[in-house]
Amino acid sequence: xxxxxxxYKTFNPGTINEKHALNGISLELKDQDFVTxxxxxxxxxxxxxxxxxxxxxxxxxxxxxxxxxxxxxxxxKRAKYLGRVFQDPMTGTAADMEIExxxxxxxxxxxxxxxxxxxxxxxxxxxxxxxxTFDLGLENRLTAKVGLxxxxxxxxxxxxxxxxxxxxxxxxxxxxxxxxxxTAENVLKATDRIVKENGLTTLMITHNMRDAIAHGNRLxxxxxxxxILDISGEEKKRLTIEDLLHKFEEVSGQEFSNDQAILS
Amino acid sequence: MALNFMDFxxxxxxxxxxxxxxxxxxxxxxxTFKILNFADLTVDGSFATGGAxxxxxxxxxxxxxxxxxxxxxxxxxxxxxxxxxxxxxGIPDILSGILMQIALYSVNLNIMGGxxxxxxxxxxxxxxxxxxxxxxxxxxxxxVLVVMVLCYWYFGTxxxxxxxxxxxxxxxxxxxxxxxxxxxxxxxxxxxxLVAMAGGLLSQFQGYSDINMGRGSIxxxxxxxxxxxxxxxxxxxxxxxxxxxxxxxxxxxxxxxxVIGLVLWLQMPTDDLKLxxxxxxxxxxxxxxxxxxxxxxxAAAARKGAKND
Numbered sequence: 164x165x166x167x168x169x170x171y172k173t174f175n176p177g178t179i180n181e182k183h184a185l186n187g188i189s190l191e192l193k194d195q196d197f198v199t200x201x202x203x204x205x206x207x208x209x210x211x212x213x214x215x216x217x218x219x220x221x222x223x224x225x226x227x228x229x230x231x232x233x234x235x236x237x238x239x240k241r242a243k244y245l246g247r248v249f250q251d252p253m254t255g256t257a258a259d260m261e262i263e264x265x266x267x268x269x270x271x272x273x274x275x276x277x278x279x280x281x282x283x284x285x286x287x288x289x290x291x292x293x294x295x296t297f298d299l300g301l302e303n304r305l306t307a308k309v310g311l312x313x314x315x316x317x318x319x320x321x322x323x324x325x326x327x328x329x330x331x332x333x334x335x336x337x338x339x340x341x342x343x344x345x346t347a348e349n350v351l352k353a354t355d356r357i358v359k360e361n362g363l364t365t366l367m368i369t370h371n372m373r374d375a376i377a378h379g380n381r382l383x384x385x386x387x388x389x390x391i392l393d394i395s396g397e398e399k400k401r402l403t404i405e406d407l408l409h410k411f412e413e414v415s416g417q418e419f420s421n422d423q424a425i426l427s
Numbered sequence: 428m429a430l431n432f433m434d435f436x437x438x439x440x441x442x443x444x445x446x447x448x449x450x451x452x453x454x455x456x457x458x459t460f461k462i463l464n465f466a467d468l469t470v471d472g473s474f475a476t477g478g479a480x481x482x483x484x485x486x487x488x489x490x491x492x493x494x495x496x497x498x499x500x501x502x503x504x505x506x507x508x509x510x511x512x513x514x515x516x517g518i519p520d521i522l523s524g525i526l527m528q529i530a531l532y533s534v535n536l537n538i539m540g541g542x543x544x545x546x547x548x549x550x551x552x553x554x555x556x557x558x559x560x561x562x563x564x565x566x567x568x569x570x571v572l573v574v575m576v577l578c579y580w581y582f583g584t585x586x587x588x589x590x591x592x593x594x595x596x597x598x599x600x601x602x603x604x605x606x607x608x609x610x611x612x613x614x615x616x617x618x619x620x621l622v623a624m625a626g627g628l629l630s631q632f633q634g635y636s637d638i639n640m641g642r643g644s645i646x647x648x649x650x651x652x653x654x655x656x657x658x659x660x661x662x663x664x665x666x667x668x669x670x671x672x673x674x675x676x677x678x679x680x681x682x683x684x685x686v687i688g689l690v691l692w693l694q695m696p697t698d699d700l701k702l703x704x705x706x707x708x709x710x711x712x713x714x715x716x717x718x719x720x721x722x723x724x725x726a727a728a729a730r731k732g733a734k735n736d
Contacts (some may be wrong), residue, residue: 274604277584
């Protein structure tokens with residue numbers, strides 16, 4: 164369970180670039196909730212995810228994961244609760260290291276890293292089996308450097324790494340935005356499968372309204388650092404893109420300003 | 428004066444021994460420059476710190492092995508401080524190293540109580556000395572091998588992998604729960620420990636420590652790393668594993684000293700040595716870049732375009 168209570172974040176306070184990115188967001192995710200997050204450019208989607216991940220401390224408010232107050236924990240200490248996939252396929256993996264080494268790093272997330280072997284032969288077999296389920300042909304390239312993989316392969320690998328140890332929450336930050344449509348669809352399918360298989364609590368940012376509607380059991384829309392729409396259950400299943408655009412204009416009094424979102 | 432080729436050949440064992448000692452230093456540079464992706468200039472100071480510490484402790488009655496261990500520890504402490512300047516105080520990597528290097532200049536003067544300190548192999552039991560060159564070769568080679576094996580082991584452990592991940596992708600490392608600041612500090616300490624140990628060996632080998640013995644050592648270390656990398660990938664290509672890379676760093680250092688031996692034999696003025704070193708390093712740094720660009724430059728594109736007209 165994730166509980167975010169009234170968090171605020173302002174970037175560059177007191178300067179000409181001051182930006183009130185989060186303006187009192189409260190959000191509670193129940194176990195196995197799959198929430199999609201949409202919103203225009205600069206609405207605070209990624210900021211919300213980064214606040215949860217602990218990229219920087221929030222100005223005020225409280226963040227709890229499974230009843231544990233993590234507000235004061237830096238990113239690397241929160242990592243044990245969270246699996247993350249980023250927008251840029253380069254961000255989630257270490258290019259200079261082998262596929263199996265990347266997986267081994269992820270398998271040790273949240274544990275102390277001592278002088279035991281960084282990877283054991285038993286693990287290698289396990290990773291091989293796991294990669295087979297992705298059908299990317301990576302199971303025979305375990306010792307290849309990750310830098311040699313395509314963007315889609317790297318995102319799929321990052322997804323596997325994020326869930327290798329079951330996280331309390333899976334945070335997906337537009338993780339298919341940099342991929343071509345076909346690859347994006349494959350990665351989304353893999354996401355759905357992994358989320359379902361492991362019963363993960365998930366927060367997925369997307370700029371694609373259709374994806375936001377098609378995936379998950381709940382949808383929230385952000386604008387100017389606030390949640391302006393929160394739809395779940397049956398109501399979400401009946402939702403259309405037109406509904407969303409209409410609701411956005413109704414609630415915010417502006418036109419939805421994300422070209423990509425409208426076009427897709 | 429006629430050049431006698433046998434003079435050059437005669438100098439080879441001494442140059443190889445120097446190359447092996449500097450090979451340890453170069454492995455230290457490899458740890459920061461290649462693994463951690465951190466351009467650490469502390470080494471110019473910590474190399475002399477190691478030399479000074481070893482000589483002064485031996486003069487004060489310490490056994491040579493204990494003094495060498497102390498040199499490692501003092502060097503590691505210097506690297507630790509560079510790490511703190513960078514991670515706790517937010518000073519950029521190059522600047523942290525330069526600050527530490529300049530601070531160590533004073534530290535080194537204080538350790539030696541002057542600009543240099545001689546130590547005679549006749550009066551003290553040293554680990555290595557150029558007086559006994561065959562023995563020096565065996566000992567320096569053993570040190571290199573032990574350092575290589577330890578590095579191979581360490582960078583295969585969970586902690587070593589975390590350091591490699593930190594160097595490769597800090598954002599990913601944080602997301603995987605790695606404390607990247609701690610990893611940087613540890614790697615800098617290990618690197619400068621190795622550098623100082625090499626300094627401790629060199630001061631015994633040459634029979635003195637000197638405040639200037641580390642000047643420009645970063646360039647020699649880089650020369651070794653890069654010569655080794657270029658040569659290694661030319662010979663082994665994609666089959667280069669970590670152990671081969673470490674071996675080629677040392678081979679790079681040996682080649683560097685053989686070339687220096689050749690230059691000295693050609694009676695080039697010693698004043699020009701540093702200039703010559705800079706040119707070697709620049710050439711080897713440029714090789715991968717120029718190779719990558721061969722046939723892909725704008726000039727080549729223009730030529731091809733003109734041909735098709």
